[in-house]
Amino acid sequence: MFQEETIQYNNGYVQEVYMTQEDEWDRDLLLDPAWEKQQRKTFTAWCNSHLRKAGTQIENIEEDFRNGLKLMLLLEVISGERLPKPDRGKMRFHKIANVNKALEYITSKGVKLVSIGAEEIVDGNLKMTLGMIWTIILRFAIQDITVEETSAKEGLLLWCQRKTAPYRNVNVQNFHCSWKDGLAFCALIHRHRPDLIDYAKLNKNDPVGNLNLALEVAEKHLDIPKMLDAEDIANTPKPDERAIMTYVSCFYHAFAGAEQAETAANRICKVLGVNQENEKLMEEYERLASELLEWIRRTTPWLENRAPEKTMMAMRRKLEDFRDYRRMHKPPKVQEKCQLEINFNTLQTKLRISNRPAFMPSEGKMVSDITTAWQGLDQAEKGYEEWLLTEIRRLERLDHLAEKFRQKAATHEAWSEGKDLLLTKRDYEAASLTDLRALLRKHEAFESDLAAHQDRVEQIAAIAQELNELDYHDSATINERCQKICDQWDQLGTLTQKRRESLERTEKLLETIDQLFLEFAKRSAPFNNWLEGAIEDLQDMFLVHSVEEIQSLISAHDQFKATMPEADCERQAILSIYTEVQKIAQSYGISLNLSNPYSNITPADLGLKWDKVKKLVPQRDSSLQEELAQQHSNERLRRQFAAQANVIGPWIQTRMEEISRSSVDLGGTLEDQMAQMKQLESIIINYKPNIDKLEGDHQHIQEFLIFDNKHTNYSMEHIRVGWEVLLTTIARTINEVETQILTRDAKGISQQQLNEFRSSFTHFDRKKKGGMETDDFRACLISMGYDLGEAEFARIMSLVDPNGKGLVTFQSFVDFMTRETSETDTAEQVMASFKILAGDKPYILLEELRRELPPEQAEYCIMRMPPYAGPDAMPGALDYTAFSSALYGESDL
Numbered sequence: 001m002f003q004e005e006t007i008q009y010n011n012g013y014v015q016e017v018y019m020t021q022e023d024e025w026d027r028d029l030l031l032d033p034a035w036e037k038q039q040r041k042t043f044t045a046w047c048n049s050h051l052r053k054a055g056t057q058i059e060n061i062e063e064d065f066r067n068g069l070k071l072m073l074l075l076e077v078i079s080g081e082r083l084p085k086p087d088r089g090k091m092r093f094h095k096i097a098n099v100n101k102a103l104e105y106i107t108s109k110g111v112k113l114v115s116i117g118a119e120e121i122v123d124g125n126l127k128m129t130l131g132m133i134w135t136i137i138l139r140f141a142i143q144d145i146t147v148e149e150t151s152a153k154e155g156l157l158l159w160c161q162r163k164t165a166p167y168r169n170v171n172v173q174n175f176h177c178s179w180k181d182g183l184a185f186c187a188l189i190h191r192h193r194p195d196l197i198d199y200a201k202l203n204k205n206d207p208v209g210n211l212n213l214a215l216e217v218a219e220k221h222l223d224i225p226k227m228l229d230a231e232d233i234a235n236t237p238k239p240d241e242r243a244i245m246t247y248v249s250c251f252y253h254a255f256a257g258a259e260q261a262e263t264a265a266n267r268i269c270k271v272l273g274v275n276q277e278n279e280k281l282m283e284e285y286e287r288l289a290s291e292l293l294e295w296i297r298r299t300t301p302w303l304e305n306r307a308p309e310k311t312m313m314a315m316r317r318k319l320e321d322f323r324d325y326r327r328m329h330k331p332p333k334v335q336e337k338c339q340l341e342i343n344f345n346t347l348q349t350k351l352r353i354s355n356r357p358a359f360m361p362s363e364g365k366m367v368s369d370i371t372t373a374w375q376g377l378d379q380a381e382k383g384y385e386e387w388l389l390t391e392i393r394r395l396e397r398l399d400h401l402a403e404k405f406r407q408k409a410a411t412h413e414a415w416s417e418g419k420d421l422l423l424t425k426r427d428y429e430a431a432s433l434t435d436l437r438a439l440l441r442k443h444e445a446f447e448s449d450l451a452a453h454q455d456r457v458e459q460i461a462a463i464a465q466e467l468n469e470l471d472y473h474d475s476a477t478i479n480e481r482c483q484k485i486c487d488q489w490d491q492l493g494t495l496t497q498k499r500r501e502s503l504e505r506t507e508k509l510l511e512t513i514d515q516l517f518l519e520f521a522k523r524s525a526p527f528n529n530w531l532e533g534a535i536e537d538l539q540d541m542f543l544v545h546s547v548e549e550i551q552s553l554i555s556a557h558d559q560f561k562a563t564m565p566e567a568d569c570e571r572q573a574i575l576s577i578y579t580e581v582q583k584i585a586q587s588y589g590i591s592l593n594l595s596n597p598y599s600n601i602t603p604a605d606l607g608l609k610w611d612k613v614k615k616l617v618p619q620r621d622s623s624l625q626e627e628l629a630q631q632h633s634n635e636r637l638r639r640q641f642a643a644q645a646n647v648i649g650p651w652i653q654t655r656m657e658e659i660s661r662s663s664v665d666l667g668g669t670l671e672d673q674m675a676q677m678k679q680l681e682s683i684i685i686n687y688k689p690n691i692d693k694l695e696g697d698h699q700h701i702q703e704f705l706i707f708d709n710k711h712t713n714y715s716m717e718h719i720r721v722g723w724e725v726l727l728t729t730i731a732r733t734i735n736e737v738e739t740q741i742l743t744r745d746a747k748g749i750s751q752q753q754l755n756e757f758r759s760s761f762t763h764f765d766r767k768k769k770g771g772m773e774t775d776d777f778r779a780c781l782i783s784m785g786y787d788l789g790e791a792e793f794a795r796i797m798s799l800v801d802p803n804g805k806g807l808v809t810f811q812s813f814v815d816f817m818t819r820e821t822s823e824t825d826t827a828e829q830v831m832a833s834f835k836i837l838a839g840d841k842p843y844i845l846l847e848e849l850r851r852e853l854p855p856e857q858a859e860y861c862i863m864r865m866p867p868y869a870g871p872d873a874m875p876g877a878l879d880y881t882a883f884s885s886a887l888y889g890e891s892d893l
Helices: 017-029 033-054 069-079 092-108 118-122 126-142 152-164 183-192 207-221 230-235 241-304 312-353 367-416 419-423 433-469 475-539 547-562 564-588 603-664 670-686 688-703 716-747 751-764 774-783 790-800 810-821 827-837 846-852 855-864 880-887
Strands: 011-014 113-117 771-773 807-809
Touching: 033 069, 033 126, 033 230, 033 241, 069 092, 069 126, 092 113, 092 118, 092 126, 113 118, 113 126, 118 126, 126 152, 126 241, 152 183, 152 241, 183 207, 183 241, 207 230, 207 241, 241 312, 241 367, 312 367, 367 433, 367 475, 419 475, 433 475, 475 564, 475 603, 547 564, 547 603, 564 603, 603 670, 603 688, 603 716, 670 688, 670 716, 688 716, 716 751, 716 810, 751 774, 751 810, 771 774, 774 790, 790 810, 807 810, 827 846, 827 880, 846 855, 855 880
Parallel strands: none
Antiparallel strands: 011 113, 771 807
């Protein structure tokens, strides 16, 4: 400890270079009594926390450092270095010299002193003394704090933020207001010593309690003296930053040792953890290597086993087991082997990185040992697969041959079954020549079939021999079946030769009778056809429509009757052939079925049909005579209908021509034309009884099914159509004349204009359809001086042909021409009239309509005029614009 002496110094104001940004407000805060009080308490406590190590302390910070002795002692304690020997004496200059030595030491540590000297310290200047102590605190307590490349104040702030980040209601942003509620201090303590404070029970609304708790715990358990006053901190709007930083730095240094110990422990744990992990990897490698090698040792003998199986099913089971091995058992082992190599390489890398010796597995468990064993497994697997496929192909060949033998044997046995019975059968003894020859041809076919089966029998024997050579497991069954087939084959050959000899011997006996049967068949067939045709013709239902047709049938029937004697002679000759056959059979005692093999016709059949023909001839004579009388009656009905139709048809045509001439006749007035048409209409109506009478005759003809009439070109259908067209034409013509009169009167056109319109229309109605086609109408308009473009012509067509039929009627033509040549009311004119009645409003009211129009017209408008929907609408308003457009077809109501 230094001896106190009175020493005089010249000193100035100190300022740290790395805190220049806080100069202005720092100087100002020293003028604040509250902050000065906080600094005095905090700095005094901080100094005493270090001076206690030297067995001393200060009571009054501005008085106890005046002689410089305790100041030098403080610097020695906090720096651990010896300062120059202080001056002995109590004079002012001695004190100044000691203070200067302290200030020079501070300067030597890189702290720049500006405008501060020893005199202020010796004189007890509180402001300068606090500034000096703050400089010492910054240099020796705060400057060396480093957190992520930030130092001093920023590093200390970052450290506080990191430590308190997880705590609720704590947000450290500075060293003044962020600490007022005391929670930040409590969080720092709890972070490092959670056993000292139950942070969950703290209340943000009790700052004094929180501060006192932190101060007391820090003093009692962390050896950090109370440097702050809880009430001052809580009640000061902005606590002194230097006081807070000083106190917080004590926490940093108090916990730094603990953190170093923690770091050391972590380092040890990390080293041990790496070591443990490496040992675990070594044990895992040993275990996996042992299991994999054991699996390889178990599997390799199974793959090297080449004991063949007798059946394909057993070999397929082996193949399926091998596929299961490749699909399910080996892939996990491949993965284990790969993982084992990866683990080994990873382990060696980790050992090399951590400066550990390389891992040496147990004997026989090196990666190379496993690789060698695996290669042996692959080789055995490849050989096993090749053996399996070869053996399966061999068994497939045997199974194929055995199945082929069974199929061919079954086919041959099915073919040969019953053949011995057929060859020993004596069916030829009662057969006809045709049957015998059929049996002989059938036997020849059998011989050919037998020869064709020779190859199959040889193939069966060859397959059996090959199966024996390949050591087929069921060769005994194969040989027994093959021998049975060969013995049966030899027997069939002997029986075949015997049957051929018997058939050839019997054939010669039946050839003579066969010739007679053949001649009977040749002559009886056409005669039988003639009989059947005659019966069919005599029974045929005839349908004739004229006298000539029935006379033709009678003539043909007479010719048929003339051939009957000749046919009877042919019948007797045919029957004599059959009598000759019976004589031959009786003479040679042949057991013969007398049915003819060449024909199903018998003498009895011919006799029955001949009798039927003789019976049908007179019946046909009677039917033809009755039909002849009926055709004479039908001819009279035809002539009667034709006489009337030949008069009515021309009469209808004449009336049509008269109507046509009248419609194009431009000599008289429309009223004259009307009178003429009315007169013609009366004549047509009075002619109706003639049509009715003709309908009656036509109905009578239809009852007798008379459908043709060569005496007239007019059918009843023609007469009906002509009559209906005549009635329609006269009615339409009268209507047209009436329409023309109405048009003329309504539009004020003259008779001459109408005649001109009719003349043009008639000229361009080239096809006389009663209307002009589109091209004819265009030509008509051009001839009348219209200059037509496509758009204009389309507009005109929409007026004259609104339905798009492609035909312009005379009335449409007249309406168009009168509309083009006269003035008529338009929708716009009607709208303008309504607008006058409505007083220029866009709508009209009910009372206005009833006031301005007659009752009938007013009610008509009210029923059809839609409500007005404009923005200025009112109750009862009606839309006269839409109504006017609808009147002229320009829109829909």
